[in-house]
Amino acid sequence: MMEFGKIKKILEGEVIPALGCTEPVAVALASATAREIIGGKPQKIKVTVSSNVYKNAMAVGIPGTVRVGIDIAASLGVFGGDASKGLEVLSNVEKGLEEAIAFVTEKNVQVEVSNKMGVFIDCTVITDSGEGRCVIQDSHTNITLVEKNGMKVNQCMEAIQDHKEEKDALVKWLQEKSIDEIIDTARIIPFEEIEPMLEGRNMNLAVAKVGLAERAGMGVGFLSKGRNITSREGYAATLTAAGADVRMAGVKMPVMSSAGSGNHGITAILPVVAIAEMLEKNDEDLARALALSHLITVYIKSHTGKLSPLCGCAVAAGIGASTGIALLMEADNEQIKGAIKNMAANITGMICDGGKVGCALKLYSAASTAYLSAELAIQGSIVPSDNGIIHENIEKTIRNMGKLSYLGMQETDRVILEIMMENNGVQEMYCS
Incomplete structure (x- = not known):
């Protein structure tokens, strides 16, 4: 018989609250993380996503707005997101809504589509303090890289990696x-x-x-x-x-x-x-x-x-x-x-x-x-x-x-x- 403790952990890791469509929310999570690591006044956002993320984020409504798209999702993450809330990163998005819309209107968000498959988001936020970067890959909350001015930020990354390895191991166990x-x-x-x-x-x-x-x-x-x-x-x-x-x-x-x-x-x-x-x-x-x-x-x-x-x-x-x-x-x-x-x-x-x-x-x-x-x-x-x-x-x-x-x-x-x-x-x- 299967181990109940592992089943409970799988359910805890895979059944979680989310606010908004997961792909634009994951983009907002990446941009919020990049902004928080660098600080400063935002000047430009560069986002590269896989084709799968792009197609799932391009036409869906963003909670708290009447807008759609990756550009506004990234901008909202920077101006109103809280990365600590994971897939509920945009729960208080109203506080930065006007700034986020203006930032997009001024064409300060650059979006590109990568030939990578599955979940892939690479977001760089450029501010007057430098550049912050966050990469999310394989799953919507799996942060695989955080950089501050080109230098990898190790703080919390070990804990993130440990969590990913445990989650992957549990899913592989279930698959077998x-x-x-x-x-x-x-x-x-x-x-x-x-x-x-x-x-x-x-x-x-x-x-x-x-x-x-x-x-x-x-x-x-x-x-x-x-x-x-x-x-x-x-x-x-x-x-x-x-x-x-x-x-x-x-x-x-x-x-x-x-x-x-x-x-x-x-x-x-x-x-x-x-x-x-x-x-x-x-x-x-x-x-x-x-x-x-x-x-x-x-x-x-x-x-x-x-x-x-x-x-x-x-x-x-x-x-x-x-x-x-x-x-x-x-x-x-x-x-x-x-x-x-x-x-x-x-x-x-x-x-x-x-x-x-x-x-x-x-x-x-x-x-x-x-x-x-x-x-x-x-x-x-x-x-x-x-x-x-x-x-x-x-x-x-x-x-x-x-x-x-x-x-x-x-x-x-x-x-x-x-x-x-x-x-x-x-x-x-x-x-x-």
């Missing part, structure tokens, strides 16, 4: 476990170890309720509530879309993230919450289902990558949600694994074309399919192992998804970014 082991652990882990999962329920449900009460973003949840909110599948999809509407519109409310993404957190949590509510499940049952949903999300992301050409809300968090839903519906292990196969066979091909208000539609689809996949599996309808990427072995099926993401979709990712930049009138600005 079987899906059966993960499911069995979610069934029996002491409730007190996973009770904090209910905080995610409370946080993301509060966001979704705002989206149901008033139209935000595309209003997918708001406009869907009168049509199908009485069915399990409809309620799960509507509630999830409402949460995405609010978050992607830039409303200043934190969400509980999963595997480094707020939208993943919305998808991994809200469909499970919706079904638990309709089945009148107690808090312990819900906490177990949420723990399983997050663990499967993290497991799949360890294969597909933190940022990929595939929509992680569908292929990772959506699959996580389907397992949590199946657990609530008293499925056995084979049925839960069947739900994973049904999801993998259905929406694995959903592309990621950046963070934006339209993500609410994808989250709606992911949540709806999560319920359908679980229900079908419980009734004995599971995609056969000779269908497409589906393998008889569930772990192999997930590795196939990872192979598709890493090797099969890289050119697709490049073309997606090229199209997005053309649509927005952005000239190519790649650097090495």
Whole structure:
């Protein structure tokens, strides 16, 4: 049986509050860190990001503003950010909003796109005191370098590196476990170890309720509530879309993230919450289902990558949600694994074309399919192992998804970014 202490640490490290879309927030974290290390009056900001970060940050609302984009995110980090708050770096952004907007308007922020993949942000803040630099890589809070006037700042870096190594080791440990082991652990882990999962329920449900009460973003949840909110599948999809509407519109409310993404957190949590509510499940049952949903999300992301050409809300968090839903519906292990196969066979091909208000539609689809996949599996309808990427072995099926993401979709990712930049009138600005 898996070690409960390690499971608790994985959940503590991967299920954390985030304010705003994770990619622009990570940019703000980098710029805030660079500014804090150098001090002085800002004169210029230079930001280089991977194509994956660029596409996810280019069209999403920044909390507390009506602006979008990497330039304003970097500027807000410098003028109003608090690096000590991690993914909630912009929680007090109003104090520097006017200065940040003026700084961008005066074209003092330079943005370039690197040919690096995944999470990569390299931010230099130039002030009258010199240059501060911060590099974030591999995950949204993983600071790998801090420099002051070209000299590496060792203060706190050892602690940061130790934390990263521990977190990486835990995820690798999870990756080596079987899906059966993960499911069995979610069934029996002491409730007190996973009770904090209910905080995610409370946080993301509060966001979704705002989206149901008033139209935000595309209003997918708001406009869907009168049509199908009485069915399990409809309620799960509507509630999830409402949460995405609010978050992607830039409303200043934190969400509980999963595997480094707020939208993943919305998808991994809200469909499970919706079904638990309709089945009148107690808090312990819900906490177990949420723990399983997050663990499967993290497991799949360890294969597909933190940022990929595939929509992680569908292929990772959506699959996580389907397992949590199946657990609530008293499925056995084979049925839960069947739900994973049904999801993998259905929406694995959903592309990621950046963070934006339209993500609410994808989250709606992911949540709806999560319920359908679980229900079908419980009734004995599971995609056969000779269908497409589906393998008889569930772990192999997930590795196939990872192979598709890493090797099969890289050119697709490049073309997606090229199209997005053309649509927005952005000239190519790649650097090495």
